[in-house]
Amino acid sequence: MLNVSVEFGDDVKELIKNMKEKYGDIIIILGHGCCSPTEPQIYRASDFIVGSDYVEVGRVDDVPFYIERNLAESYNGWVLTLRVEPLNGAVDDSFSLDVLEGVRLRLGFKAMKVSLSKNLSMKLPQ
Template sequence: MPPRVIATPSAAALVRRLENEFGPLIFHQSGGCCEGTAPMCFRQSDFRVGPRDVFLGSIAGSPFYIGASTFEYFSNCQLIIDVTTGGGDSFSLEAPEGVRFITRSRVFTDAEWQELKAAGPPATGPEAAARA
Protein backbone atom coordinates (compact mmCIF):
# COMPACT_ATOMS: atom_id res chain seq x y z
CA MET A 1 0.00 0.00 0.00
CA PRO A 2 1.41 3.42 -0.85
CA PRO A 3 2.28 5.61 2.14
CA ARG A 4 0.01 8.61 2.61
CA VAL A 5 2.91 10.75 3.89
CA ILE A 6 6.64 10.68 3.15
CA ALA A 7 9.56 13.00 3.83
CA THR A 8 12.33 14.20 1.57
CA PRO A 9 15.87 13.38 2.74
CA SER A 10 16.37 16.99 3.89
CA ALA A 11 13.12 16.94 5.88
CA ALA A 12 14.02 13.58 7.46
CA ALA A 13 17.45 14.93 8.45
CA LEU A 14 15.83 17.98 10.06
CA VAL A 15 13.36 15.77 11.95
CA ARG A 16 16.24 13.70 13.35
CA ARG A 17 18.16 16.85 14.35
CA LEU A 18 15.09 18.30 16.09
CA GLU A 19 14.41 15.00 17.82
CA ASN A 20 17.97 14.96 19.17
CA GLU A 21 17.38 18.42 20.62
CA PHE A 22 13.76 18.19 21.81
CA GLY A 23 13.00 14.48 22.25
CA PRO A 24 10.03 12.64 20.68
CA LEU A 25 8.21 14.72 18.06
CA ILE A 26 4.78 14.78 16.48
CA PHE A 27 3.52 16.48 13.32
CA HIS A 28 0.10 17.94 12.72
CA GLN A 29 -1.28 19.53 9.61
CA SER A 30 -4.50 21.48 9.68
CA GLY A 31 -6.29 24.20 7.82
CA GLY A 32 -5.77 26.49 10.81
CA CYS A 33 -5.84 30.25 10.73
CA CYS A 34 -2.28 31.04 11.79
CA GLU A 35 -0.17 28.61 9.80
CA GLY A 36 -2.54 27.73 7.00
CA THR A 37 -1.89 24.19 5.89
CA ALA A 38 1.78 24.16 6.92
CA PRO A 39 2.79 21.01 8.77
CA MET A 40 3.63 21.83 12.36
CA CYS A 41 6.28 20.03 14.39
CA PHE A 42 5.86 19.83 18.17
CA ARG A 43 7.28 17.93 21.12
CA GLN A 44 4.93 14.98 21.62
CA SER A 45 4.38 16.16 25.18
CA ASP A 46 3.25 19.60 23.94
CA PHE A 47 0.53 18.53 21.49
CA ARG A 48 -2.76 16.82 22.14
CA VAL A 49 -4.15 14.77 19.26
CA GLY A 50 -7.89 15.17 18.83
CA PRO A 51 -10.33 12.27 18.42
CA ARG A 52 -11.01 13.19 14.77
CA ASP A 53 -7.35 13.80 13.79
CA VAL A 54 -6.31 11.34 11.08
CA PHE A 55 -3.06 9.39 11.42
CA LEU A 56 -1.35 9.35 8.02
CA GLY A 57 1.85 7.56 9.02
CA SER A 58 5.27 8.55 10.32
CA ILE A 59 8.13 10.57 8.93
CA ALA A 60 11.61 9.81 10.24
CA GLY A 61 9.92 7.90 13.07
CA SER A 62 7.64 10.77 14.16
CA PRO A 63 3.84 10.36 13.89
CA PHE A 64 2.08 12.59 11.37
CA TYR A 65 -1.56 13.57 11.87
CA ILE A 66 -3.86 15.74 9.80
CA GLY A 67 -7.10 17.44 10.79
CA ALA A 68 -10.23 15.63 9.61
CA SER A 69 -11.48 18.41 7.33
CA THR A 70 -8.01 18.92 5.84
CA PHE A 71 -7.75 15.16 5.25
CA GLU A 72 -10.93 15.29 3.20
CA TYR A 73 -9.22 17.77 0.90
CA PHE A 74 -5.95 15.78 0.65
CA SER A 75 -7.34 12.23 0.87
CA ASN A 76 -6.50 11.42 -2.75
CA CYS A 77 -2.93 12.75 -2.47
CA GLN A 78 0.35 11.58 -1.07
CA LEU A 79 1.82 14.30 1.14
CA ILE A 80 5.51 14.94 0.67
CA ILE A 81 7.04 16.83 3.57
CA ASP A 82 9.98 19.00 2.58
CA VAL A 83 11.99 21.91 4.01
CA THR A 84 12.47 25.41 2.69
CA THR A 85 14.32 28.46 3.95
CA GLY A 86 12.59 31.36 5.62
CA GLY A 87 11.02 30.18 8.85
CA GLY A 88 9.23 33.39 9.70
CA ASP A 89 6.84 33.46 12.64
CA SER A 90 5.73 29.98 13.49
CA PHE A 91 4.84 27.77 16.43
CA SER A 92 6.69 24.88 14.81
CA LEU A 93 10.00 23.76 16.37
CA GLU A 94 12.10 24.32 13.25
CA ALA A 95 11.25 28.02 12.84
CA PRO A 96 14.12 29.40 14.97
CA GLU A 97 16.56 27.69 12.58
CA GLY A 98 15.33 29.91 9.72
CA VAL A 99 13.64 27.04 7.89
CA ARG A 100 10.16 25.59 7.76
CA PHE A 101 8.49 22.37 6.82
CA ILE A 102 6.27 22.56 3.76
CA THR A 103 3.87 20.11 2.19
CA ARG A 104 4.00 19.18 -1.44
CA SER A 105 1.54 16.68 -2.82
CA ARG A 106 0.93 14.35 -5.69
CA VAL A 107 -2.32 12.70 -6.69
CA PHE A 108 -2.33 8.96 -6.17
CA THR A 109 -2.46 6.87 -9.33
CA ASP A 110 -5.73 5.04 -10.03
CA ALA A 111 -4.16 1.75 -8.88
CA GLU A 112 -2.82 3.33 -5.66
CA TRP A 113 -6.17 4.96 -4.96
CA GLN A 114 -8.03 1.66 -5.41
CA GLU A 115 -5.58 -0.03 -3.02
CA LEU A 116 -6.07 2.68 -0.39
CA LYS A 117 -9.85 2.58 -0.74
CA ALA A 118 -9.85 -1.21 -0.35
CA ALA A 119 -7.83 -0.87 2.87
CA GLY A 120 -10.45 1.43 4.38
CA PRO A 121 -10.04 4.82 6.01
CA PRO A 122 -6.95 5.60 8.06
CA ALA A 123 -7.16 5.40 11.84
CA THR A 124 -8.09 8.47 13.87
CA GLY A 125 -7.47 9.74 17.37
CA PRO A 126 -4.65 9.85 19.87
CA GLU A 127 -4.04 6.07 19.94
CA ALA A 128 -3.91 5.66 16.14
CA ALA A 129 -0.11 5.90 15.89
CA ALA A 130 0.34 3.29 18.59
CA ARG A 131 -1.98 0.89 16.73
CA ALA A 132 -0.10 1.26 13.44
Protein backbone atom coordinates (compact mmCIF):
# COMPACT_ATOMS: atom_id res chain seq x y z
CA MET A 1 0.00 0.00 0.00
CA LEU A 2 1.32 3.42 -0.95
CA ASN A 3 1.95 5.88 1.84
CA VAL A 4 2.71 9.19 0.10
CA SER A 5 1.39 12.50 1.34
CA VAL A 6 1.42 16.01 -0.12
CA GLU A 7 2.00 19.30 1.71
CA PHE A 8 1.69 22.82 0.31
CA GLY A 9 1.47 26.37 1.54
CA ASP A 10 -0.43 29.53 0.74
CA ASP A 11 1.71 30.22 -2.34
CA VAL A 12 0.51 26.97 -3.94
CA LYS A 13 -3.09 27.60 -2.86
CA GLU A 14 -3.01 31.02 -4.52
CA LEU A 15 -1.52 29.64 -7.76
CA ILE A 16 -4.09 26.83 -7.91
CA LYS A 17 -6.96 29.23 -7.22
CA ASN A 18 -5.83 31.57 -10.01
CA MET A 19 -5.27 28.73 -12.46
CA LYS A 20 -8.69 27.18 -11.78
CA GLU A 21 -10.32 30.58 -12.42
CA LYS A 22 -8.40 30.99 -15.67
CA TYR A 23 -8.36 27.42 -17.05
CA GLY A 24 -11.24 25.59 -15.35
CA ASP A 25 -10.67 22.05 -14.10
CA ILE A 26 -6.97 21.30 -13.78
CA ILE A 27 -4.86 18.36 -12.64
CA ILE A 28 -1.29 17.99 -11.41
CA ILE A 29 0.83 15.22 -12.91
CA LEU A 30 4.23 13.93 -11.85
CA GLY A 31 5.88 11.37 -14.10
CA HIS A 32 9.09 10.53 -15.86
CA GLY A 33 8.22 11.73 -19.37
CA CYS A 34 10.62 14.21 -20.90
CA CYS A 35 10.87 16.26 -17.72
CA SER A 36 12.49 15.82 -14.35
CA PRO A 37 10.52 13.68 -11.89
CA THR A 38 10.74 16.64 -9.48
CA GLU A 39 8.76 19.02 -11.68
CA PRO A 40 5.02 18.57 -11.41
CA GLN A 41 3.09 19.52 -14.52
CA ILE A 42 -0.24 21.35 -14.41
CA TYR A 43 -2.68 20.63 -17.24
CA ARG A 44 -6.29 21.29 -18.02
CA ALA A 45 -8.11 18.14 -16.94
CA SER A 46 -9.44 17.76 -20.48
CA ASP A 47 -5.92 17.88 -21.99
CA PHE A 48 -4.43 14.86 -20.20
CA ILE A 49 -5.78 11.32 -20.07
CA VAL A 50 -4.84 9.79 -16.73
CA GLY A 51 -4.04 6.17 -17.49
CA SER A 52 -3.91 3.16 -15.22
CA ASP A 53 -0.16 3.70 -14.79
CA TYR A 54 -0.91 6.75 -12.59
CA VAL A 55 -2.18 6.87 -9.00
CA GLU A 56 -3.74 9.77 -7.14
CA VAL A 57 -1.63 10.50 -4.05
CA GLY A 58 -3.52 13.52 -2.80
CA ARG A 59 -5.37 16.70 -3.56
CA VAL A 60 -3.97 20.19 -3.75
CA ASP A 61 -6.84 22.48 -2.83
CA ASP A 62 -9.24 19.96 -4.37
CA VAL A 63 -7.09 19.48 -7.50
CA PRO A 64 -6.05 15.84 -7.98
CA PHE A 65 -2.30 15.13 -7.85
CA TYR A 66 -1.37 12.04 -9.86
CA ILE A 67 2.01 10.31 -9.91
CA GLU A 68 3.21 7.64 -12.26
CA ARG A 69 2.80 4.40 -10.28
CA ASN A 70 6.43 3.23 -10.29
CA LEU A 71 7.58 6.72 -9.34
CA ALA A 72 5.01 6.85 -6.53
CA GLU A 73 6.34 3.53 -5.25
CA SER A 74 9.83 5.03 -5.05
CA TYR A 75 8.39 7.98 -3.06
CA ASN A 76 6.59 5.61 -0.66
CA GLY A 77 7.08 6.78 2.92
CA TRP A 78 7.84 10.39 1.92
CA VAL A 79 6.02 13.69 2.20
CA LEU A 80 6.03 15.58 -1.10
CA THR A 81 6.22 19.32 -0.48
CA LEU A 82 5.05 21.68 -3.20
CA ARG A 83 6.22 25.28 -3.57
CA VAL A 84 5.98 28.01 -6.20
CA GLU A 85 9.16 29.51 -7.66
CA PRO A 86 9.51 32.37 -10.15
CA LEU A 87 10.96 31.64 -13.56
CA ASN A 88 13.28 34.64 -13.10
CA GLY A 89 13.15 35.46 -16.78
CA ALA A 90 14.41 32.05 -17.81
CA VAL A 91 12.82 30.41 -20.82
CA ASP A 92 11.01 27.27 -19.80
CA ASP A 93 9.95 24.86 -22.54
CA SER A 94 7.46 23.07 -20.30
CA PHE A 95 3.92 22.22 -21.40
CA SER A 96 2.77 22.97 -17.85
CA LEU A 97 0.28 25.83 -17.50
CA ASP A 98 2.15 27.42 -14.59
CA VAL A 99 4.90 28.72 -16.89
CA LEU A 100 2.27 30.91 -18.55
CA GLU A 101 1.98 32.60 -15.15
CA GLY A 102 5.75 33.17 -14.95
CA VAL A 103 6.26 30.57 -12.22
CA ARG A 104 7.00 26.87 -11.75
CA LEU A 105 5.51 24.43 -9.29
CA ARG A 106 8.47 22.66 -7.66
CA LEU A 107 8.66 19.51 -5.59
CA GLY A 108 10.65 18.89 -2.43
CA PHE A 109 10.81 15.88 -0.14
CA LYS A 110 10.96 15.12 3.53
CA ALA A 111 10.90 11.83 5.39
CA MET A 112 7.52 10.83 6.74
CA LYS A 113 7.27 10.45 10.47
CA VAL A 114 6.06 7.05 11.55
CA SER A 115 4.79 6.43 15.06
CA LEU A 116 4.18 3.00 16.45
CA SER A 117 1.84 2.02 19.23
CA LYS A 118 3.47 1.29 22.58
CA ASN A 119 1.49 -1.96 22.66
CA LEU A 120 2.97 -3.18 19.41
CA SER A 121 4.79 -6.48 19.69
CA MET A 122 6.55 -8.56 17.11
CA LYS A 123 7.72 -12.13 17.09
CA LEU A 124 11.09 -12.66 15.55
CA PRO A 125 11.63 -15.79 13.47
CA GLN A 126 13.51 -18.50 15.31
